[in-house]
Amino acid sequence: MKITKIETLQADGGYRVCSYIKISTDEGLTGWAEFYDGFSGAMLAPLIHGFGKSAIGMDPRQYARISESLLATTRVAAGGISHQAVAAVENACLDIAAKAQGVPVHQLFGGPFRERVPVYWTHCGSYRVRHAAMYEKLGYEPVRTLDDFVRLGKEAVAQGFNAVKTNPVFFDREVPYMFNGGFRIAPGFLDRSIGDAQLQAIVDQLSALRQGIGPHAGLMLDVSFSQRPEGYMRMARRLEALNMYWLELDIRDPEALAMIRSSSRTPISSLEGIHGLQEYRPYIEKRTVDVAIIDPMWNGVWQSVRIATLADAFETHIAPHNPVGELGNLMSLHFCAAVPNVRIMELRPDEAPWTRDFVTHLPEMKDGALLVPDRPGWGADVNEDALREHPVRSA
Missing domain, CATH: 3.30.390.10 (Enolase-like, N-terminal domain)
Incomplete structure (x- = not known):
């Protein structure tokens, strides 16, 4: 062939x-x-x-x-x-x-290790702020106050999610806005520092989301590359009382990341922005994270399985970075089925609804988990006719 x-x-x-x-x-x-x-x-x-x-x-x-x-x-x-x-x-x-x-792809690696993979709602509420016009056009209720995070937490539970992740959203301007993760050009984004008022705003936002999801559901915060070590450590300590599932952050310095992890009781996840076994090695060896995040789209699923195996040798959980749609969900799902040390899988449940037509078979969710498919390959092909019905719009 x-x-x-x-x-x-x-x-x-x-x-x-x-x-x-x-x-x-x-x-x-x-x-x-x-x-x-x-x-x-x-x-x-x-x-x-x-x-x-x-x-x-x-x-x-x-x-x-x-x-x-x-x-x-x-x-x-x-x-x-x-x-x-x-x-x-x-x-x-x-x-x-x-x-x-x-x-199925997972059988190429000796899987499946599991028939169900727990998932969390990623960017819960924060993307409805960042892309407010699109979500309102689709009929979603806008996020304008902290009360809306309480409502979204309840919505996540009603949909069967046992964990949610959000990004900082601030309400100190006329229109709510999502924080800058440190990799998009905007005023002040190079400063990578946070003030006490913003820290308190994050605590208030997460407290509202905690009220909505209840005391036992997983609560996560993703702050990307937005801080230097000092800011991350202050943030992790402020979040200890909220019983976080994890604080997700990124920094390209294994010694600094290990220091951040040891400075607080808040679990730390990281590493989605690095590529390849060699780049992951110093972070895994220095035990820098509680959960190593691996992107199977950016590394390749075979390469990701190798990285997960390295993490497993150091008794470290992994979780996939999964920032796309239904075929990406299936790819992450096979990766999670192919390795023993998965913690949880990222999922975006509020993507544009027509994108679900872009694949021939959708992953099935039940009780906060996706069921591992047994169809050959990823378990779905791309519907090219559906793609043609939704051509890319000009910027």
Whole structure:
């Protein structure tokens, strides 16, 4: 079997563009994967086509060899979006390899370790602030006060979620606004510091969400790259009374991250922004986190399983970073089924509703968990007709 063609397809996803890679073979099998284009402002699709030229003629069932071969070509500029482009090719090859054997992807790695994967509602409330116009157009009630976070917490519980994650939202202006995670150009974003008033606002927001979800549900906060160690430590200490599931943060310094973790009783999760086994190694070895976050789209599921195995050797839980739609959910679900040390899986339940039509089969949720599918490959293909019905809008 040989790869004959690599394509990228895109469609309107509401506040973002939904992006997919399609790999065709000379034996008629097709592999699909979802990727996140434009996350950093730079486009990934041209890189996928560039690396894909080297994969033409290779056997997609040899997904590990393809992944390592393409990554080897990036050694003078390793990581980042180059790694993400290779990961997209790897993931589509995994879909083909599993389909060729008539098995789900997780069985390629000896899975499943579980039939159900617990999930949490990510960006709960915060994205309804950041993308307020879209959500209001879709008929969602706007988030304007702290009382709305109480309401959203109750909504999450009513939908069966046992855990939620949000980002800081501030109400000190005429219109509520979401914080800057430290990687989007805006006034003051390079300062990476937080004041006492903002810390108290975060505590108030999380207290409102805690009121909505109840005392026993998991409560998480994601603050990305927004602080230096001093700010993260102050934040972690202020959150101790809220019995957090975790505080999620990012910093490219394993010693600093280990110091932050040891400074507070608040559990720390991190590492979603790094790529590859070598980059993860010093963070895992120095026991910098309670939960290591791994992005199977940005690393590739095969590479992610290797990273999870390293974490398992150090008795560390992992959780997938999963910032996309239904095919991405299925890819994360197979990754979670393929390794023993999963804590919980990220899920966005309030994506634009038409995006659910972009795949032929949807993951099934029951009692706060997604059921691991047993269909070949990822368990779904992309509906190209549905993509064409929702062309990408101009900016």
